Amino acid sequence: MRKEIAKFIINSRPYELLVEPNITLVELLREQLDLTGTKCACGVGECGSCTILVDGKPTLSCSTLALAIRGKDILTIEGLAQGTTLHPIQQAFIDCGAIQCGFCTPGMILMAKALLDENPNPTREEVKEGLGGNLCRCTGYVKIIDAVLAAAETMRKGAS
Amino acid sequence: MRVLKPFEYFEPGTVAQAVRLLLSYGDKAKVLAGGVDLIPRMRQRKVTPEYVVNIQRIAGLDYIRGNGSKGLRFGALTTLHSLELSPRIQKDYTVLYEAVHHIASVQVKTMGTAVGNLCVATPASDVATALIALGAEVKIVSVTGERTIPIENFFVGVGQTILEPGQIVTEVLLPDLPARTGGAFLKLVRTAADIAKVNVAVNLRVTSNKCEDVKIVLGSVAPTVFRAIKAEKVLGGQKPDPEVIKAAAEAAATQAKPITDLRSTAEYRRETTEVLVRRALERALEGAKA
Numbered sequence: 231m232r233k234e235i236a237k238f239i240i241n242s243r244p245y246e247l248l249v250e251p252n253i254t255l256v257e258l259l260r261e262q263l264d265l266t267g268t269k270c271a272c273g274v275g276e277c278g279s280c281t282i283l284v285d286g287k288p289t290l291s292c293s294t295l296a297l298a299i300r301g302k303d304i305l306t307i308e309g310l311a312q313g314t315t316l317h318p319i320q321q322a323f324i325d326c327g328a329i330q331c332g333f334c335t336p337g338m339i340l341m342a343k344a345l346l347d348e349n350p351n352p353t354r355e356e357v358k359e360g361l362g363g364n365l366c367r368c369t370g371y372v373k374i375i376d377a378v379l380a381a382a383e384t385m386r387k388g389a390s
Numbered sequence: 391m392r393v394l395k396p397f398e399y400f401e402p403g404t405v406a407q408a409v410r411l412l413l414s415y416g417d418k419a420k421v422l423a424g425g426v427d428l429i430p431r432m433r434q435r436k437v438t439p440e441y442v443v444n445i446q447r448i449a450g451l452d453y454i455r456g457n458g459s460k461g462l463r464f465g466a467l468t469t470l471h472s473l474e475l476s477p478r479i480q481k482d483y484t485v486l487y488e489a490v491h492h493i494a495s496v497q498v499k500t501m502g503t504a505v506g507n508l509c510v511a512t513p514a515s516d517v518a519t520a521l522i523a524l525g526a527e528v529k530i531v532s533v534t535g536e537r538t539i540p541i542e543n544f545f546v547g548v549g550q551t552i553l554e555p556g557q558i559v560t561e562v563l564l565p566d567l568p569a570r571t572g573g574a575f576l577k578l579v580r581t582a583a584d585i586a587k588v589n590v591a592v593n594l595r596v597t598s599n600k601c602e603d604v605k606i607v608l609g610s611v612a613p614t615v616f617r618a619i620k621a622e623k624v625l626g627g628q629k630p631d632p633e634v635i636k637a638a639a640e641a642a643a644t645q646a647k648p649i650t651d652l653r654s655t656a657e658y659r660r661e662t663t664e665v666l667v668r669r670a671l672e673r674a675l676e677g678a679k680a
Contacts, residue, residue, distance in 0.1 A: 275430050278495065288496055288500055293425050298444055298446060341497070
């Protein structure tokens with residue numbers, strides 16, 4: 231198995247890294263780049279906690295080979311805030327009490343971003359469907375859904 | 391979390407290169423498309439390929455396009471999410487839309503391809519049940535050429551298709567459906583993200599108050615997804631009245647050969663097959679009248 235040089239754009243920063251083919255994206259982020267905001271729980275694509283955005287699309291980083299996304303634009307939770315200003319979704323999670331242990335939060339927030347980018351004005355039902363692949367063992371989801379709807383409103387106001 | 395076992399990795403730029411690689415490495419190679427099935431199974435050591443052939447970089451395999459008067463075609467890299475968002479599939483291929491809409495999670499649908507799902511050959515495939523009900527075909531390409539076969543002839547057993555080393559599926563072809571066609575997809579699951587306990591897809595046409603072109607397809611109740619031909623014959627050419635529908639549903643249940651596993655008992659699966667077939671037929675008939 232040979233290592234390959236691979237270029238990535240992660241949170242708008244270019245990287246050139248030596249990567250082994252059997253390394254998945256979550257391992258690259260957490261272990262090679264110390265971007266530990268992305269969490270890995272089940273490792274088999276069922277819990278959603280490793281969700282990141284690849285070219286804006288919600289992607290399970292535990293089920294993605296790092297080499298397979300060479301050259302693509304990767305957004306992790308570390309790249310979401312602008313300096314010290316939180317993204318409206320992050321702020322809404324805090325304001326609505328949608329965070330408890332926090333383990334599912336990065337995946338939830340990035341999945342919510344993908345959802346709101348595609349559908350800026352979702353119904354409660356659409357938020358539930360959109361977040362259906364992200365498990366949370368603390369909150370019971372109600373506050374998370376509240377937060378996504380609140381963020382949607384803030385983002386619509388900001389866009390107008 | 392276990393790291394994947396080492397393997398040699400390829401990113402062919404064309405279908406011709408991909409099939410050559412797959413032919414030379416045979417059973418030791420696996421095709422990577424969306425990755426949502428392959429990578430988790432590699433992590434769990436259920437499969438340990440020595441060679442992984444990633445086809446994601448092959449241009450021209452991600453599309454949904456009209457096929458003139460012959461229906462619709464989509465490619466090997468077309469994701470489940472693209473199919474779900476396609477206005478043409480939402481409008482004309484109800485059974486496929488309903489099947490895809492209820493699959494797992496947005497992430498899985500965004501990454502996963504319909505062709506990948508077919509090639510995994512799970513007996514619980516929602517995609518396969520819907521596509522067989524529509525009479526869809528797959529195009530298979532090898533180093534020596536290509537051929538097109540109905541998807542109902544594609545599966546051999548649990549996890550097994552007729553594909554041989556060096557062959558890949560490049561396209562799915564959906565026929566144009568005549569007017570007054572209706573379809574429905576129904577399944578029973580434990581949780582939304584789990585695979586089905588029983589899944590049923592039906593498609594039919596009503597002309598002069600008679601059922602024609604009846605397809606009743608069952609998933610999760612045999613080693614492969616299959617057509618319940620006996621049940622189709624009960625309904626074919628008949629007026630769609632409640633007794634005939636009930637008889638067809640009963641016939642479908644007798645054709646089910648389910649197993650007992652952690653999701654359900656065989657008895658429960660057989661019983662609910664009848665219920666789901668009846669409900670799916672009722673909904674398809676409503677669609678055909680509309």
